[in-house]
Amino acid sequence: MSTAVAQKKGFGAFMWDYLTTVDHKKIAHLYLVAGGLFFLLGGLEAMIIRIQLIKPDNEFISAGLYNEMITMHGTTMIFLAAMPLLFALMNAVVPLQIGARDVAFPFLNSLGFWLFFFGGLILNFSWFMGGAPDAGWTAYAPLSTTSPTHGVDFYVMGLQISGAGTLIGGINFLVTIVNMRAPGMSYMRMPLFTWTVFVTSTLILFAFPALTVGLFLMMFDRMFGSVFFDVASGGNVIIWEHLFWIFGHPEVYILILPVFGVFSEVFSTFSKKRLFGYSAMVFATVLIGFLGFMVWAHHMFTTGMGPVANSIFAVTTMAIAVPTGIKIFNWLFTMWGGTIRMTTAMLWSVAFIPTFTIGGMTGVMLAAAAADYQYHDTYFVVAHFHYVIVGGVVFGIFAALHYWWPKMFGKVLNEKLGKWAFWPFFIGFHLTFFIQHFLGLMGMPRRYWKFLDGQGLDTGNLISTIGAFFMALGVIIFLWNVIYTAMKEPKASADPFDGRTLEWSIPSPPPFYNFKQTPLVRGLDALWIEKSEGKKAMTPAEPLGDIHMPYGSIIPFVMSFGLFIAGFGFIYQVDNPVWLSLVFIGMGITLGSMFVRSVKDDLGYHIHKEDLEKGDGQV
Amino acid sequence: MSNEDILNPKQMPHEPEKATLEGKNKFLGFWFFLGGETVLFASLFGTYLALNDSTAGGPGTEELFGLELVFVMTMLLLTSSLTSVYAMYHMKNNNFSKMMVWLGVTVALGFTFLGFEIYEFYHYIHEYEFTFRSSALGSAFYTLVGFHGGHVLFGLLWILTLMGRNAKRGLNLYNAPKFYIASLYWHFIDVVWVFIFTVVYLMGKVG
Amino acid sequence: MAKDTNSTHNEFEKAEHKQEMQHQVISFVMMIIFTIAAFALVVSDVSKYFTIPIILLLAVVQVVFQLYYFMHMKNKDHEMPALMIYGGIAVAFMTILTFTTIIWW
Numbered sequence: 001m002s003t004a005v006a007q008k009k010g011f012g013a014f015m016w017d018y019l020t021t022v023d024h025k026k027i028a029h030l031y032l033v034a035g036g037l038f039f040l041l042g043g044l045e046a047m048i049i050r051i052q053l054i055k056p057d058n059e060f061i062s063a064g065l066y067n068e069m070i071t072m073h074g075t076t077m078i079f080l081a082a083m084p085l086l087f088a089l090m091n092a093v094v095p096l097q098i099g100a101r102d103v104a105f106p107f108l109n110s111l112g113f114w115l116f117f118f119g120g121l122i123l124n125f126s127w128f129m130g131g132a133p134d135a136g137w138t139a140y141a142p143l144s145t146t147s148p149t150h151g152v153d154f155y156v157m158g159l160q161i162s163g164a165g166t167l168i169g170g171i172n173f174l175v176t177i178v179n180m181r182a183p184g185m186s187y188m189r190m191p192l193f194t195w196t197v198f199v200t201s202t203l204i205l206f207a208f209p210a211l212t213v214g215l216f217l218m219m220f221d222r223m224f225g226s227v228f229f230d231v232a233s234g235g236n237v238i239i240w241e242h243l244f245w246i247f248g249h250p251e252v253y254i255l256i257l258p259v260f261g262v263f264s265e266v267f268s269t270f271s272k273k274r275l276f277g278y279s280a281m282v283f284a285t286v287l288i289g290f291l292g293f294m295v296w297a298h299h300m301f302t303t304g305m306g307p308v309a310n311s312i313f314a315v316t317t318m319a320i321a322v323p324t325g326i327k328i329f330n331w332l333f334t335m336w337g338g339t340i341r342m343t344t345a346m347l348w349s350v351a352f353i354p355t356f357t358i359g360g361m362t363g364v365m366l367a368a369a370a371a372d373y374q375y376h377d378t379y380f381v382v383a384h385f386h387y388v389i390v391g392g393v394v395f396g397i398f399a400a401l402h403y404w405w406p407k408m409f410g411k412v413l414n415e416k417l418g419k420w421a422f423w424p425f426f427i428g429f430h431l432t433f434f435i436q437h438f439l440g441l442m443g444m445p446r447r448y449w450k451f452l453d454g455q456g457l458d459t460g461n462l463i464s465t466i467g468a469f470f471m472a473l474g475v476i477i478f479l480w481n482v483i484y485t486a487m488k489e490p491k492a493s494a495d496p497f498d499g500r501t502l503e504w505s506i507p508s509p510p511p512f513y514n515f516k517q518t519p520l521v522r523g524l525d526a527l528w529i530e531k532s533e534g535k536k537a538m539t540p541a542e543p544l545g546d547i548h549m550p551y552g553s554i555i556p557f558v559m560s561f562g563l564f565i566a567g568f569g570f571i572y573q574v575d576n577p578v579w580l581s582l583v584f585i586g587m588g589i590t591l592g593s594m595f596v597r598s599v600k601d602d603l604g605y606h607i608h609k610e611d612l613e614k615g616d617g618q619v
Numbered sequence: 620m621s622n623e624d625i626l627n628p629k630q631m632p633h634e635p636e637k638a639t640l641e642g643k644n645k646f647l648g649f650w651f652f653l654g655g656e657t658v659l660f661a662s663l664f665g666t667y668l669a670l671n672d673s674t675a676g677g678p679g680t681e682e683l684f685g686l687e688l689v690f691v692m693t694m695l696l697l698t699s700s701l702t703s704v705y706a707m708y709h710m711k712n713n714n715f716s717k718m719m720v721w722l723g724v725t726v727a728l729g730f731t732f733l734g735f736e737i738y739e740f741y742h743y744i745h746e747y748e749f750t751f752r753s754s755a756l757g758s759a760f761y762t763l764v765g766f767h768g769g770h771v772l773f774g775l776l777w778i779l780t781l782m783g784r785n786a787k788r789g790l791n792l793y794n795a796p797k798f799y800i801a802s803l804y805w806h807f808i809d810v811v812w813v814f815i816f817t818v819v820y821l822m823g824k825v826g
Numbered sequence: 827m828a829k830d831t832n833s834t835h836n837e838f839e840k841a842e843h844k845q846e847m848q849h850q851v852i853s854f855v856m857m858i859i860f861t862i863a864a865f866a867l868v869v870s871d872v873s874k875y876f877t878i879p880i881i882l883l884l885a886v887v888q889v890v891f892q893l894y895y896f897m898h899m900k901n902k903d904h905e906m907p908a909l910m911i912y913g914g915i916a917v918a919f920m921t922i923l924t925f926t927t928i929i930w931w
Contacts, residue, residue, distance in 0.1 A: 234673025
């Protein structure tokens with residue numbers, strides 16, 4: 001059932017295998033490929049933005065297209081690149097780290113991916129169907145409700161569908177972590193990555209419904225004539241801003257927490273030390289998750305909420321610096337006195353610390369509500385959030401990919417090329433964004449199509465654009481590394497980095513049932529405990545027996561495809577009610593496949609003990 | 620042991636809905652989903668509360684709402700919550716036919732509720748010209764109450780599908796969790812309605 | 827259907843279920859009474875500064891009955907469900923507080 005076998009069966013069988021898979025490791029591949037493609041697309045949009053801003057009064061692209069570029073860059077990077085790439089890591093690693101054979105809901109796991117994928121497709125179809133959304137990734141009303149093209153409609157439908165997928169994924173990981181841990185793995189023995197995924201999934205559960213409602217209101221206003229955001233009929237535009245940020249601020253913690261987990265794993269492994277202050281790290285993660293829900297209005301300091309509300313949200317925002325600081329120091333102390341190996345994964349992680357600290361510091365500056373009136377909507381804000389999102393999330397994803405690549409694909413990424421990719425990206429990143437702090441302080445507003453000559457903004461913008469090209473070079477070298485590794489590198493061993501956690505106790509890549517026998521966990525860093533006692537493998541917690549596995553299914557794909565069809569119907573029925581037929585067809589497909597799923601039993605099958613013994617774990 | 624044997628034990632366990640790992644997962648996952656639904660409805664309630672004075676010259680809540688209808692609807696839904704409790708009681712005692720009867724009563728009550736709701740909307744639209752588009756209050760009202768109504772409809776179709784699918788084969792460890800979470804969903808619908816009749820109708824009447 | 831009349835264990839369970847059912851019927855009666863009380867209060871034209879807090883309180887108590895008795899949150903193995911429901915309630919509370927206080931107009 002492995003990829004290699006499927007390829008021998010031919011391309012059609014290979015595709016069918018991936019379309020119907022419910023195996024979390026293959027779903028991880030799907031998320032990685034789809035998220036990676038959207039990441040390249042978002043990167044391309046970023047390059048176009050930077051080329052437009054390379055010199056004053058540039059005419060590279062038109063103002064309208066520029067608005068579409070910035071909107072699509074933000075939306076794509078957050079929803080279609082960062083989120084799925086993190087889901088790729090979660091899928092690839094969490095079940096292995098907790099010693100599980102599968103996730104709690106394999107079917108829903110697949111559904112979550114396909115919903116995200118078709119949502120992303122809808123959003124990007126807008127480019128070819130009359131124009132992309134152009135109201136910024138925040139889509140503030142009334143700018144978004146009055147935008148004349150169908151662009152914002154694509155935004156609404158695309159995010160609604162992919163958001164549903166994310167919510168499903170979040171619930172799946174929550175239940176997986178609560179119910180499927182191996183014997184002996186108590187909560188306080190879970191690897192930190194699993195902990196951060198747990199907290200992140202909780203945030204997804206509570207944050208995404210607010211976006212769902214916001215998008216529904218926007219959809220009703222734009223497509224069905226309701227007046228939520230129409231002031232003339234008593235509507236109130238600030239409702240959208242609140243709903244968006246009640247979702248949107250937890251969203252940034254949804255993005256950053258899993259990579260905090262990644263860094264914790266990487267620092268600990270490559271320093272050959274137990275993570276310093278494990279329980280403080282868990283506590284800080286939970287605290288960040290908790291505080292993350294009380295800070296959203298700091299995006300709205302200048303909307304006139306009044307001094308009381310502004311002060312409350314300023315204080316809660318600054319409070320988040322405390323648990324984040326705890327984490328930074330714990331990572332430093334983990335490295336302190338350790339046997340440090342500067343691998344590529346470690347390089348990205350070490351680079352993250354100063355970068356993210358700069359982003360955190362500007363965050364506290366922005367949290368000061370009075371000062372924020374100066375910074376608001378300038379490039380200072382742009383610099384700030386790129387320092388935390390690129391310096392945090394993207395660095396983290398690169399670190400994680402280098403660290404877990406052997407577990408996902410069975411080969412260690414080439415170290416030399418890895419470092420060659422790191423340096424241009426790292427230098428380019430700081431070139432691009434450090435200068436933007438100063439551009440912002442000099443008064444350059446964000447989202448503007450042009451800037452004028454003679455205002456002292458020329459050099460800064462030129463440097464910024466040059467930096468962007470370095471970043472692009474880094475990404476290209478990374479892609480080359482992926483191809484090179486697939487062609488030239490030898491097969492990796494089960495444990496190429498001398499790891500500490502359970503995923504390194506099974507072959508790379510693991511068999512489709514992960515663990516032949518569920519391992520017995522005797523403490524934090526379960527594999528390391530066994531190693532330090534001179535054992536080569538985990539002690540099994542059960543005798544060798546039959547393994548229950550779920551069947552694959554095409555239904556998730558069909559279900560999501562139905563919503564994809566219906567999405568176009570919803571968007572175009574405004575022009576002509578005939579399009580409503582697409583809504584009925586699409587919803588019919590979706591509800592029909594839900595019905596089929598409900599009435600058709602899916603009991604799964606058993607791998608027999610004898611086959612396991614014969615195959616010796618290699619299937 | 621085959622799947623069939625595992626799912627049809629000689630003696631039904633104490634809590635058939637949580638006897639298998641799949642059952643435990645469904646149980647927990649559905650509760651978590653309800654946690655998310657809480658936020659979804661809170662966002663809708665918040666929107667409604669922010670807009671409940673925005674009549675744009677049209678009728679306001681005091682003028683519109685009639686408490687008699689709402690009272691009847693409330694009683695219907697509350698009772699249907701009790702009948703689904705009875706259904707789960709019989710499920711735990713492994714009495715499949717009685718469980719089906721009580722689920723049937725639940726569904727009947729649910730459809731009656733939905734009928735009243737449709738009549739209510741029709742009434743507002745034709746007597747008062749109070750529509751989804753006429754004012755921000757209208758948009759917020761129909762969205763909040765309509766979302767609840769949509770949940771009721773989905774719940775009814777869900778329970779009917781489960782009943783139809785399992786009518787012939789009776790209770791086993793594969794479908795027990797399905798019945799159980801459908802009843803959880805039904806209770807949650809009632810929880811939301813308690814706040815709707817209090818916050819929308821009663822508070823709307825008090826002004 | 828399995829014929830399971832043999833064990834006393836089973837009789838014990840049945841009795842247990844019956845007792846639980848009694849509690850549920852009692853909570854149902856209470857819910858009906860609370861509902862009638864809330865409607866009566868609104869119809870009887872008392873000051874709204876008295877009525878609104880009381881009917882909200884009645885609603886909350888009703889919901890507690892629903893959650894703890896009808897949905898069995900009082901039983902064991904409901905720690906995680908309770909955690910997530912209370913998490914949801916906390917976010918819900920903040921959302922509604924926001925929409926009733928700092929939304930201008």
